[in-house]
Amino acid sequence: MWNRVKLSLPPVLCLIxxxxxxxxxxxxxxxxxxxxPTPRAVFQxxxxxxxxxxxxxxxxxxxxxxGFVASIFVGLAVAIFFSEFRWLRISCYPYAIFLHTVPIVAISPLIITWLGYGMISVIVITFIISLFPVITSATNGLLESREDLQELFELYGASRWQKLWKLKFPSAIPQIISGMQTASGLAIVGAIVGEFFAGHEAGRYGLGYYMFTxxxxxxxxxxxxxxxISTIQGIALFGxxxxxxxxALKPWMIAD
Known part of the structure; x- marks a missing residue:
């Protein structure tokens, strides 16, 4: 109990x-x-x-x-294909980088034109901004499994699926987690930015719309x-x- 108090005391004092x-x-x-405004006015x-x-x-x-959950599923699926098929990784990975480098404010009007105003467009914008960290982290993790373990799996005649599920994926979990943590912070940013442009659905206004007005x-x-409030949300999602x-994932990790 005292250790928790000592750990929480410095941040509380810093806030005060x-x-x-x-x-x-x-x-x-x-x-x-x-x-x-004064802190009192904000709390009021x-x-x-x-x-x-x-x-x-x-x-x-x-x-x-x-948008964040969708980016995890799609990002992991893309990373698996990138790690298993080198020709696909060489062909398509530059377009994943392109998707990451295009400013989201530049493509938001295009998304709104296709999907209209409202939550669907906000989710798509959030998905796009959260996708790249998952793809890169998971792909790098899947490609960096230990060579001695790969040789051992090949020695015992393991199939591609067995190597992926029992070796590469457990080895990649630390990097997958890192990508998910990065994407979780970007998800809140993406939702706020999306609501700046697309969050004007009748009767349903998000924090981004309130910030804009x-x-x-x-x-x-x-x-x-x-x-x-949005900062607290980002911390909660990261946590x-x-x-x-x-x-859920730590028991799957392969120890070094």
Whole structure:
């Protein structure tokens, strides 16, 4: 118990110091609330508009998780094909890099033109921005299984499927987890960015839409409150991936 307190105490103290510095900066510097509200004003908005903000947070989180989960399944499938077929990897991997380097704000209008405004477009945008880390991490992990174990499997006449399922995949789990953790953070970013452009479905507004409208109205208190909630969502999704990795996937790992 005392060890947990010692571990949690430094971050709590750091947060308190940050909030005090924030409040003093506004009071001493005479900064107007239209530029930077006080911490109290932000927490007051969180309390007064909790219903709207947390409803929007739920919509954003569903879009982020859906796109993230889809990127895991598609990314792992693509990585398996890339690792098993060298000609396919050489032919198609540059296009995966291309998909990653194209600015999502540039292709968002195209997605909206095809799919319209609403959650579907937000999920697709989230999927695109989360896909590349899963593909690269999983592909690298599947290609880096130990040569001595591969030779042992070949000696015993293991099939391609057996080598993939019992050797390559367990060996690649640490890198797959790393890719999933990176993608989990990008999923929240993708959902927020998607809602900037496509999150205007009637009666269903995510955090990105609230950020967009708050910025236009100079409601910085609402903007910071929405940023705070989205940050908590990113931490929660990252923590969920880490917990899943430590419980469900860790027993599969092959020790070095």
């Amino acid at each position: 110091v940050f909030l005090v510095f924030w409040d003093l900066l506004i009071r001493i510097g005479g900064i107007g609330p239209y530029l930077l 908005v969180l309390f007064d508009r909790s219903g709207d903000l947390f409803s929007a947070a739920g919509i954003t989180f569903v879009s982020a998780v859906t 708050a910025q236009g109205q100079f409601r910085i208190d609402i903007l910071i409150a929405a940023i705070l 969920g991936v880490t917990l899943f990795a430590n419980t």
